[in-house]
Amino acid sequence: MKLINSYRSLRPEEGPLQSAHRILPFVGLAILTIVFAATSRADAAAVSNSAVEAKLAYCQDCHGPLGQGYRGFFPIPRLAGQQIEYLDNQLRAFVERRRPNPIMSNVAHVLSPDMITALATKFRDFNPKPLGGGPKELVAKGERIFQDGVPEANVAACAACHGPKALGYEQIPRLAGQLYRYIIKELTNWSKERGQNPAKLDTSFIMAPVAHSLTRSQVDAVAAYLSDLK
Amino acid sequence: MPTRPTLRQAATGPLSEGRGRRIVKIVGLQVALPLAILAIAFATAPARAKDDATAVSKQALEAKIKYCEVCHGQSGQGFQGYYPIPRLAGQQPEYIKNQLEAFDERRRVNPIMFNVAHVLSPEMQTALATDFNKLNPKPFGGGQKDLVVTGKKIFEEGIANTDVPPCASCHGPEAKGDGQFPRLAGQLPDYVFKKLTNWSKERGQDPAKPDTSAIMEPIAHGLTEPQIKAVAAYLSYLQ
Numbered sequence: 001m002k003l004i005n006s007y008r009s010l011r012p013e014e015g016p017l018q019s020a021h022r023i024l025p026f027v028g029l030a031i032l033t034i035v036f037a038a039t040s041r042a043d044a045a046a047v048s049n050s051a052v053e054a055k056l057a058y059c060q061d062c063h064g065p066l067g068q069g070y071r072g073f074f075p076i077p078r079l080a081g082q083q084i085e086y087l088d089n090q091l092r093a094f095v096e097r098r099r100p101n102p103i104m105s106n107v108a109h110v111l112s113p114d115m116i117t118a119l120a121t122k123f124r125d126f127n128p129k130p131l132g133g134g135p136k137e138l139v140a141k142g143e144r145i146f147q148d149g150v151p152e153a154n155v156a157a158c159a160a161c162h163g164p165k166a167l168g169y170e171q172i173p174r175l176a177g178q179l180y181r182y183i184i185k186e187l188t189n190w191s192k193e194r195g196q197n198p199a200k201l202d203t204s205f206i207m208a209p210v211a212h213s214l215t216r217s218q219v220d221a222v223a224a225y226l227s228d229l230k
Numbered sequence: 231m232p233t234r235p236t237l238r239q240a241a242t243g244p245l246s247e248g249r250g251r252r253i254v255k256i257v258g259l260q261v262a263l264p265l266a267i268l269a270i271a272f273a274t275a276p277a278r279a280k281d282d283a284t285a286v287s288k289q290a291l292e293a294k295i296k297y298c299e300v301c302h303g304q305s306g307q308g309f310q311g312y313y314p315i316p317r318l319a320g321q322q323p324e325y326i327k328n329q330l331e332a333f334d335e336r337r338r339v340n341p342i343m344f345n346v347a348h349v350l351s352p353e354m355q356t357a358l359a360t361d362f363n364k365l366n367p368k369p370f371g372g373g374q375k376d377l378v379v380t381g382k383k384i385f386e387e388g389i390a391n392t393d394v395p396p397c398a399s400c401h402g403p404e405a406k407g408d409g410q411f412p413r414l415a416g417q418l419p420d421y422v423f424k425k426l427t428n429w430s431k432e433r434g435q436d437p438a439k440p441d442t443s444a445i446m447e448p449i450a451h452g453l454t455e456p457q458i459k460a461v462a463a464y465l466s467y468l469q
Binding site (some may be wrong): 147148149151152154155156157159160161162163164167168169170172205206209210213 | 293300304310315
Protein backbone atom coordinates (compact mmCIF):
# COMPACT_ATOMS: atom_id res chain seq x y z
CA MET A 1 0.00 0.00 0.00
CA LYS A 2 2.77 2.40 1.01
CA LEU A 3 4.57 1.62 -2.24
CA ILE A 4 1.54 2.50 -4.27
CA ASN A 5 1.05 5.70 -2.32
CA SER A 6 4.58 6.88 -2.82
CA TYR A 7 4.33 6.06 -6.48
CA ARG A 8 1.20 8.16 -6.71
CA SER A 9 2.74 11.06 -4.84
CA LEU A 10 5.68 11.03 -7.23
CA ARG A 11 3.52 11.21 -10.30
CA PRO A 12 2.63 14.91 -10.16
CA GLU A 13 6.36 15.62 -10.57
CA GLU A 14 6.09 14.46 -14.18
CA GLY A 15 4.49 17.74 -15.26
CA PRO A 16 7.19 20.24 -14.25
CA LEU A 17 9.79 17.74 -15.43
CA GLN A 18 9.57 18.93 -19.03
CA SER A 19 9.93 22.62 -18.28
CA ALA A 20 12.63 22.29 -15.64
CA HIS A 21 16.02 23.78 -16.41
CA ARG A 22 18.10 21.56 -14.19
CA ILE A 23 17.27 18.21 -15.63
CA LEU A 24 19.73 15.93 -13.86
CA PRO A 25 17.94 15.47 -10.51
CA PHE A 26 14.73 14.91 -12.37
CA VAL A 27 16.21 12.14 -14.42
CA GLY A 28 16.95 10.30 -11.18
CA LEU A 29 13.44 10.96 -10.03
CA ALA A 30 12.03 9.76 -13.31
CA ILE A 31 13.97 6.52 -13.06
CA LEU A 32 12.66 6.07 -9.53
CA THR A 33 9.16 6.75 -10.77
CA ILE A 34 9.49 4.13 -13.45
CA VAL A 35 10.94 1.61 -11.01
CA PHE A 36 8.11 2.21 -8.56
CA ALA A 37 5.52 2.03 -11.30
CA ALA A 38 6.97 -1.17 -12.64
CA THR A 39 7.20 -2.87 -9.22
CA SER A 40 3.70 -2.04 -8.14
CA ARG A 41 2.30 -3.17 -11.47
CA ALA A 42 4.27 -6.38 -11.43
CA ASP A 43 3.28 -7.14 -7.81
CA ALA A 44 -0.36 -6.53 -8.43
CA ALA A 45 -0.28 -8.86 -11.39
CA ALA A 46 1.80 -11.41 -9.45
CA VAL A 47 -1.27 -12.66 -7.61
CA SER A 48 -3.44 -14.23 -10.24
CA ASN A 49 -7.19 -14.36 -9.82
CA SER A 50 -7.17 -18.12 -9.84
CA ALA A 51 -4.48 -18.25 -7.15
CA VAL A 52 -6.53 -15.91 -4.96
CA GLU A 53 -9.69 -17.97 -5.51
CA ALA A 54 -7.86 -21.19 -4.64
CA LYS A 55 -6.39 -19.66 -1.48
CA LEU A 56 -9.74 -18.20 -0.55
CA ALA A 57 -11.38 -21.62 -0.81
CA TYR A 58 -8.64 -22.97 1.48
CA CYS A 59 -9.35 -20.25 4.11
CA GLN A 60 -13.08 -20.89 3.80
CA ASP A 61 -12.61 -24.56 4.70
CA CYS A 62 -12.08 -23.53 8.30
CA HIS A 63 -13.37 -19.94 8.53
CA GLY A 64 -16.70 -20.69 6.86
CA PRO A 65 -17.90 -20.25 3.25
CA LEU A 66 -18.61 -16.55 3.82
CA GLY A 67 -15.95 -16.03 6.47
CA GLN A 68 -18.59 -16.09 9.20
CA GLY A 69 -16.38 -18.29 11.40
CA TYR A 70 -16.87 -21.89 12.39
CA ARG A 71 -17.19 -23.91 15.56
CA GLY A 72 -14.52 -26.53 14.99
CA PHE A 73 -12.48 -28.22 17.68
CA PHE A 74 -11.26 -24.69 18.26
CA PRO A 75 -13.53 -21.72 17.78
CA ILE A 76 -12.37 -20.46 14.37
CA PRO A 77 -12.84 -16.73 14.13
CA ARG A 78 -15.08 -14.76 11.80
CA LEU A 79 -13.07 -12.93 9.14
CA ALA A 80 -16.01 -11.39 7.28
CA GLY A 81 -16.03 -7.60 7.41
CA GLN A 82 -12.70 -7.58 9.21
CA GLN A 83 -10.33 -4.61 8.90
CA ILE A 84 -7.67 -5.21 6.26
CA GLU A 85 -4.88 -3.74 8.42
CA TYR A 86 -5.84 -6.01 11.30
CA LEU A 87 -5.79 -9.18 9.19
CA ASP A 88 -2.48 -8.16 7.70
CA ASN A 89 -1.00 -7.50 11.14
CA GLN A 90 -2.27 -10.80 12.56
CA LEU A 91 -0.96 -12.86 9.65
CA ARG A 92 2.44 -11.28 10.17
CA ALA A 93 2.09 -11.88 13.93
CA PHE A 94 1.65 -15.62 13.28
CA VAL A 95 4.80 -15.70 11.14
CA GLU A 96 6.83 -13.63 13.59
CA ARG A 97 5.58 -15.71 16.55
CA ARG A 98 4.15 -12.64 18.17
CA ARG A 99 1.02 -14.73 18.18
CA PRO A 100 1.96 -18.39 18.55
CA ASN A 101 -0.45 -20.66 16.74
CA PRO A 102 1.10 -23.65 14.99
CA ILE A 103 -1.71 -24.00 12.45
CA MET A 104 -1.94 -20.34 11.51
CA SER A 105 1.81 -19.95 11.51
CA ASN A 106 2.01 -22.49 8.69
CA VAL A 107 -0.90 -20.90 6.88
CA ALA A 108 0.60 -17.41 7.08
CA HIS A 109 4.15 -18.46 6.33
CA VAL A 110 3.54 -19.11 2.64
CA LEU A 111 1.45 -16.01 1.93
CA SER A 112 3.05 -13.18 -0.05
CA PRO A 113 2.20 -9.63 1.04
CA ASP A 114 0.11 -9.21 -2.10
CA MET A 115 -1.81 -12.38 -1.42
CA ILE A 116 -2.49 -11.17 2.11
CA THR A 117 -3.87 -7.88 0.78
CA ALA A 118 -5.98 -9.70 -1.81
CA LEU A 119 -7.42 -12.13 0.76
CA ALA A 120 -8.02 -9.45 3.36
CA THR A 121 -9.90 -7.40 0.79
CA LYS A 122 -12.06 -10.39 -0.15
CA PHE A 123 -12.95 -11.13 3.47
CA ARG A 124 -13.66 -7.50 4.27
CA ASP A 125 -16.30 -7.46 1.56
CA PHE A 126 -18.23 -10.46 2.91
CA ASN A 127 -21.20 -9.67 5.11
CA PRO A 128 -22.90 -12.86 6.33
CA LYS A 129 -25.22 -13.03 9.34
CA PRO A 130 -23.44 -13.46 12.67
CA LEU A 131 -23.02 -17.03 13.78
CA GLY A 132 -24.45 -16.12 17.19
CA GLY A 133 -24.37 -18.71 19.94
CA GLY A 134 -23.97 -16.58 23.05
CA PRO A 135 -26.55 -16.84 25.85
CA LYS A 136 -29.28 -14.31 25.05
CA GLU A 137 -29.79 -13.36 28.68
CA LEU A 138 -26.26 -11.92 28.84
CA VAL A 139 -26.64 -9.61 25.83
CA ALA A 140 -27.96 -6.55 27.68
CA LYS A 141 -25.20 -6.68 30.28
CA GLY A 142 -22.63 -7.21 27.54
CA GLU A 143 -23.88 -4.23 25.58
CA ARG A 144 -23.54 -2.01 28.64
CA ILE A 145 -19.96 -3.13 29.24
CA PHE A 146 -19.09 -2.70 25.57
CA GLN A 147 -20.52 0.81 25.29
CA ASP A 148 -19.70 2.21 28.75
CA GLY A 149 -16.98 0.00 30.17
CA VAL A 150 -16.98 -0.59 33.90
CA PRO A 151 -15.53 2.70 35.12
CA GLU A 152 -15.59 1.82 38.82
CA ALA A 153 -13.55 -1.30 38.07
CA ASN A 154 -11.25 0.50 35.62
CA VAL A 155 -12.49 -1.39 32.60
CA ALA A 156 -12.27 0.86 29.54
CA ALA A 157 -15.24 1.10 27.17
CA CYS A 158 -14.66 -1.24 24.22
CA ALA A 159 -16.52 1.21 21.98
CA ALA A 160 -13.86 3.91 22.37
CA CYS A 161 -11.45 1.99 20.17
CA HIS A 162 -13.58 -0.65 18.44
CA GLY A 163 -16.34 1.83 17.59
CA PRO A 164 -19.96 2.01 18.78
CA LYS A 165 -20.97 -0.69 16.27
CA ALA A 166 -17.84 -2.79 16.93
CA LEU A 167 -16.71 -2.46 13.32
CA GLY A 168 -13.09 -1.66 14.24
CA TYR A 169 -10.68 0.77 12.66
CA GLU A 170 -7.49 -0.14 10.77
CA GLN A 171 -5.38 -2.21 13.20
CA ILE A 172 -8.25 -2.32 15.69
CA PRO A 173 -10.38 -5.35 14.81
CA ARG A 174 -14.05 -5.58 14.03
CA LEU A 175 -15.71 -7.56 16.82
CA ALA A 176 -19.31 -7.51 15.59
CA GLY A 177 -20.49 -11.03 14.87
CA GLN A 178 -17.35 -12.65 16.29
CA LEU A 179 -17.77 -16.13 17.75
CA TYR A 180 -18.79 -16.31 21.40
CA ARG A 181 -16.20 -18.98 22.29
CA TYR A 182 -13.46 -17.25 20.35
CA ILE A 183 -13.86 -13.96 22.20
CA ILE A 184 -13.86 -15.76 25.54
CA LYS A 185 -10.76 -17.72 24.58
CA GLU A 186 -8.85 -14.62 23.48
CA LEU A 187 -9.84 -12.43 26.42
CA THR A 188 -9.15 -15.06 29.08
CA ASN A 189 -5.86 -16.00 27.49
CA TRP A 190 -4.59 -12.66 26.19
CA SER A 191 -1.15 -12.43 27.69
CA LYS A 192 -0.33 -16.01 26.73
CA GLU A 193 -1.39 -15.65 23.11
CA ARG A 194 -0.58 -12.12 22.04
CA GLY A 195 2.56 -10.02 22.02
CA GLN A 196 4.74 -13.11 22.63
CA ASN A 197 7.86 -11.92 20.84
CA PRO A 198 9.71 -9.56 23.20
CA ALA A 199 11.90 -8.42 20.32
CA LYS A 200 8.85 -7.30 18.34
CA LEU A 201 6.39 -5.46 20.51
CA ASP A 202 3.04 -4.82 18.89
CA THR A 203 -0.28 -3.11 19.53
CA SER A 204 -1.62 -6.13 21.43
CA PHE A 205 -0.22 -4.68 24.67
CA ILE A 206 -3.08 -2.16 24.64
CA MET A 207 -5.60 -4.89 25.32
CA ALA A 208 -3.63 -6.64 28.08
CA PRO A 209 -4.85 -4.52 31.02
CA VAL A 210 -8.40 -4.57 29.67
CA ALA A 211 -8.42 -8.35 29.36
CA HIS A 212 -7.01 -8.62 32.88
CA SER A 213 -9.48 -6.24 34.44
CA LEU A 214 -12.57 -8.02 33.09
CA THR A 215 -14.07 -10.71 35.29
CA ARG A 216 -15.04 -13.99 33.66
CA SER A 217 -18.75 -13.18 33.85
CA GLN A 218 -18.10 -9.79 32.21
CA VAL A 219 -16.11 -11.50 29.44
CA ASP A 220 -19.00 -13.92 28.86
CA ALA A 221 -21.48 -11.03 28.67
CA VAL A 222 -19.44 -8.98 26.17
CA ALA A 223 -18.88 -12.11 24.07
CA ALA A 224 -22.61 -12.85 24.07
CA TYR A 225 -23.40 -9.28 22.95
CA LEU A 226 -20.86 -9.33 20.13
CA SER A 227 -21.69 -12.82 18.90
CA ASP A 228 -25.11 -11.64 17.78
CA LEU A 229 -24.14 -8.16 16.56
CA LYS A 230 -24.57 -7.47 12.83
CA MET B 231 -25.90 11.47 39.18
CA PRO B 232 -25.94 10.24 42.75
CA THR B 233 -22.28 10.10 43.73
CA ARG B 234 -20.83 13.54 43.09
CA PRO B 235 -23.72 15.79 44.22
CA THR B 236 -23.76 13.88 47.50
CA LEU B 237 -20.09 14.62 47.95
CA ARG B 238 -20.70 18.30 47.24
CA GLN B 239 -23.59 18.37 49.70
CA ALA B 240 -21.24 16.82 52.18
CA ALA B 241 -18.81 19.66 51.65
CA THR B 242 -21.48 22.11 52.79
CA GLY B 243 -21.97 20.22 56.04
CA PRO B 244 -22.14 23.14 58.51
CA LEU B 245 -24.87 24.80 56.43
CA SER B 246 -26.97 21.65 56.53
CA GLU B 247 -26.50 21.49 60.26
CA GLY B 248 -27.67 25.10 60.60
CA ARG B 249 -30.76 24.39 58.61
CA GLY B 250 -31.28 21.36 60.82
CA ARG B 251 -31.25 23.53 63.93
CA ARG B 252 -33.77 25.97 62.53
CA ILE B 253 -36.11 23.12 61.74
CA VAL B 254 -35.78 21.81 65.30
CA LYS B 255 -37.52 24.95 66.60
CA ILE B 256 -40.42 24.57 64.19
CA VAL B 257 -41.18 20.88 64.27
CA GLY B 258 -41.39 18.50 67.18
CA LEU B 259 -38.60 16.40 68.60
CA GLN B 260 -39.90 13.31 66.86
CA VAL B 261 -38.98 14.73 63.49
CA ALA B 262 -36.00 16.61 64.80
CA LEU B 263 -34.19 13.56 66.12
CA PRO B 264 -33.67 11.81 62.78
CA LEU B 265 -32.88 15.21 61.28
CA ALA B 266 -30.24 15.79 63.91
CA ILE B 267 -28.71 12.46 63.12
CA LEU B 268 -28.66 13.42 59.46
CA ALA B 269 -27.10 16.76 60.35
CA ILE B 270 -24.36 15.07 62.32
CA ALA B 271 -23.78 12.69 59.46
CA PHE B 272 -23.39 15.66 57.11
CA ALA B 273 -21.17 17.52 59.55
CA THR B 274 -18.76 14.62 59.86
CA ALA B 275 -18.68 14.13 56.11
CA PRO B 276 -16.29 17.04 55.37
CA ALA B 277 -13.73 15.49 57.69
CA ARG B 278 -13.98 12.33 55.63
CA ALA B 279 -13.70 14.27 52.39
CA LYS B 280 -10.51 15.89 53.69
CA ASP B 281 -9.14 12.45 54.47
CA ASP B 282 -9.95 11.45 50.91
CA ALA B 283 -7.50 14.04 49.55
CA THR B 284 -4.69 12.12 51.13
CA ALA B 285 -6.72 8.95 50.85
CA VAL B 286 -6.36 8.41 47.10
CA SER B 287 -4.10 5.45 47.61
CA LYS B 288 -1.12 5.00 45.35
CA GLN B 289 -2.56 1.67 44.30
CA ALA B 290 -5.95 3.13 43.34
CA LEU B 291 -4.27 5.93 41.43
CA GLU B 292 -1.97 3.57 39.54
CA ALA B 293 -4.91 1.38 38.57
CA LYS B 294 -6.87 4.38 37.35
CA ILE B 295 -3.92 5.74 35.37
CA LYS B 296 -3.54 2.38 33.64
CA TYR B 297 -7.22 2.51 32.78
CA CYS B 298 -6.89 6.00 31.26
CA GLU B 299 -3.82 4.92 29.32
CA VAL B 300 -5.66 2.05 27.62
CA CYS B 301 -7.34 4.63 25.39
CA HIS B 302 -5.21 7.76 25.78
CA GLY B 303 -1.90 5.99 25.13
CA GLN B 304 0.77 4.55 27.37
CA SER B 305 2.34 7.94 28.02
CA GLY B 306 -0.82 9.95 27.50
CA GLN B 307 0.30 10.83 23.96
CA GLY B 308 -3.18 10.13 22.59
CA PHE B 309 -4.34 7.30 20.34
CA GLN B 310 -6.18 6.84 17.10
CA GLY B 311 -8.95 4.43 18.01
CA TYR B 312 -12.31 4.42 16.29
CA TYR B 313 -12.35 8.03 17.48
CA PRO B 314 -9.28 10.22 17.75
CA ILE B 315 -8.53 9.99 21.48
CA PRO B 316 -6.81 13.14 22.71
CA ARG B 317 -3.33 13.58 24.12
CA LEU B 318 -3.41 14.25 27.86
CA ALA B 319 0.36 14.42 28.40
CA GLY B 320 1.50 17.84 29.54
CA GLN B 321 -2.09 19.04 29.70
CA GLN B 322 -3.04 21.78 32.16
CA PRO B 323 -4.48 20.19 35.34
CA GLU B 324 -7.18 22.89 35.61
CA TYR B 325 -8.30 22.16 32.07
CA ILE B 326 -8.46 18.40 32.66
CA LYS B 327 -10.48 18.89 35.83
CA ASN B 328 -12.84 21.33 34.15
CA GLN B 329 -13.41 18.92 31.26
CA LEU B 330 -14.03 15.96 33.58
CA GLU B 331 -16.62 18.05 35.39
CA ALA B 332 -18.04 19.13 32.03
CA PHE B 333 -18.52 15.50 30.98
CA ASP B 334 -20.21 14.72 34.26
CA GLU B 335 -22.46 17.80 34.10
CA ARG B 336 -23.23 17.19 30.41
CA ARG B 337 -21.80 20.55 29.46
CA ARG B 338 -19.65 18.47 27.16
CA VAL B 339 -21.64 15.60 25.72
CA ASN B 340 -19.73 12.34 25.40
CA PRO B 341 -21.35 9.11 26.62
CA ILE B 342 -18.08 7.25 27.14
CA MET B 343 -16.35 10.05 29.03
CA PHE B 344 -19.49 10.74 31.05
CA ASN B 345 -19.24 7.27 32.53
CA VAL B 346 -15.52 7.60 33.07
CA ALA B 347 -15.81 10.95 34.84
CA HIS B 348 -18.87 10.08 36.85
CA VAL B 349 -17.07 7.74 39.23
CA LEU B 350 -14.03 9.96 39.85
CA SER B 351 -13.81 11.75 43.18
CA PRO B 352 -12.49 15.33 43.05
CA GLU B 353 -9.32 14.08 44.74
CA MET B 354 -8.82 11.39 42.13
CA GLN B 355 -9.37 13.99 39.40
CA THR B 356 -6.66 16.18 40.89
CA ALA B 357 -4.27 13.25 41.25
CA LEU B 358 -4.83 12.12 37.65
CA ALA B 359 -4.57 15.62 36.23
CA THR B 360 -1.30 16.19 38.10
CA ASP B 361 0.09 12.91 36.84
CA PHE B 362 -0.74 13.49 33.17
CA ASN B 363 0.62 17.03 33.38
CA LYS B 364 4.06 15.60 34.18
CA LEU B 365 4.24 13.28 31.16
CA ASN B 366 6.14 14.48 28.13
CA PRO B 367 6.16 11.93 25.29
CA LYS B 368 6.89 12.79 21.68
CA PRO B 369 3.91 14.20 19.77
CA PHE B 370 1.69 11.68 18.03
CA GLY B 371 2.13 13.60 14.78
CA GLY B 372 0.17 12.70 11.68
CA GLY B 373 -0.79 16.14 10.39
CA GLN B 374 -0.31 17.05 6.75
CA LYS B 375 3.34 18.18 6.58
CA ASP B 376 2.84 20.69 3.77
CA LEU B 377 0.30 22.60 5.86
CA VAL B 378 2.55 23.15 8.88
CA VAL B 379 3.87 26.55 7.78
CA THR B 380 0.37 27.92 7.11
CA GLY B 381 -0.83 26.48 10.40
CA LYS B 382 2.01 28.09 12.34
CA LYS B 383 1.19 31.48 10.81
CA ILE B 384 -2.49 31.20 11.75
CA PHE B 385 -1.60 30.01 15.23
CA GLU B 386 0.81 32.86 15.86
CA GLU B 387 -0.84 35.71 13.95
CA GLY B 388 -4.50 34.81 13.56
CA ILE B 389 -6.38 35.93 10.46
CA ALA B 390 -6.91 39.66 10.76
CA ASN B 391 -9.45 40.14 7.98
CA THR B 392 -11.88 37.58 9.42
CA ASP B 393 -11.38 38.56 13.05
CA VAL B 394 -9.69 35.30 14.02
CA PRO B 395 -7.32 36.19 16.85
CA PRO B 396 -3.94 34.48 17.16
CA CYS B 397 -4.39 31.16 18.99
CA ALA B 398 -1.10 31.95 20.75
CA SER B 399 -2.64 34.85 22.64
CA CYS B 400 -4.52 32.45 24.93
CA HIS B 401 -2.83 29.09 24.37
CA GLY B 402 0.66 30.60 24.58
CA PRO B 403 3.38 30.95 21.93
CA GLU B 404 4.39 27.32 22.41
CA ALA B 405 0.77 26.11 22.69
CA LYS B 406 1.40 24.85 26.21
CA GLY B 407 -1.81 26.39 27.55
CA ASP B 408 -2.36 28.07 30.89
CA GLY B 409 -4.85 27.19 33.62
CA GLN B 410 -8.19 26.48 31.99
CA PHE B 411 -6.72 27.18 28.53
CA PRO B 412 -5.65 23.80 27.22
CA ARG B 413 -2.25 22.81 25.93
CA LEU B 414 -2.56 22.11 22.22
CA ALA B 415 1.05 21.19 21.43
CA GLY B 416 1.24 17.60 20.21
CA GLN B 417 -2.51 17.15 20.05
CA LEU B 418 -3.86 14.65 17.51
CA PRO B 419 -4.71 16.37 14.21
CA ASP B 420 -7.99 14.51 13.74
CA TYR B 421 -8.99 15.44 17.26
CA VAL B 422 -8.24 19.15 16.78
CA PHE B 423 -10.13 19.06 13.48
CA LYS B 424 -13.13 17.28 14.98
CA LYS B 425 -13.36 19.69 17.92
CA LEU B 426 -13.02 22.88 15.89
CA THR B 427 -15.52 21.81 13.23
CA ASN B 428 -18.00 20.63 15.84
CA TRP B 429 -17.52 23.12 18.66
CA SER B 430 -21.02 24.37 19.25
CA LYS B 431 -22.47 20.84 19.21
CA GLU B 432 -20.01 19.42 21.73
CA ARG B 433 -19.14 22.16 24.17
CA GLY B 434 -21.17 24.42 26.42
CA GLN B 435 -24.24 22.22 26.04
CA ASP B 436 -25.91 23.12 29.34
CA PRO B 437 -27.57 26.54 28.94
CA ALA B 438 -27.98 26.69 32.73
CA LYS B 439 -24.21 26.38 33.18
CA PRO B 440 -22.36 28.49 30.65
CA ASP B 441 -18.63 27.81 30.74
CA THR B 442 -15.35 29.02 29.29
CA SER B 443 -15.98 27.06 26.10
CA ALA B 444 -18.00 30.07 24.91
CA ILE B 445 -14.70 31.89 24.29
CA MET B 446 -13.73 29.49 21.51
CA GLU B 447 -17.07 29.43 19.75
CA PRO B 448 -16.74 32.48 17.48
CA ILE B 449 -13.15 31.52 16.71
CA ALA B 450 -14.10 27.98 15.70
CA HIS B 451 -16.81 29.45 13.47
CA GLY B 452 -14.46 32.01 11.98
CA LEU B 453 -12.00 29.39 10.75
CA THR B 454 -12.50 27.63 7.42
CA GLU B 455 -11.91 23.88 7.18
CA PRO B 456 -8.59 24.27 5.30
CA GLN B 457 -7.43 26.72 7.97
CA ILE B 458 -8.41 24.28 10.72
CA LYS B 459 -6.52 21.47 8.95
CA ALA B 460 -3.45 23.70 8.77
CA VAL B 461 -3.54 24.64 12.46
CA ALA B 462 -4.13 20.99 13.37
CA ALA B 463 -1.14 19.93 11.25
CA TYR B 464 1.11 22.50 12.92
CA LEU B 465 0.03 21.48 16.43
CA SER B 466 0.36 17.75 15.75
CA TYR B 467 4.17 18.01 15.46
CA LEU B 468 4.72 20.59 18.16
CA GLN B 469 6.80 19.35 21.10
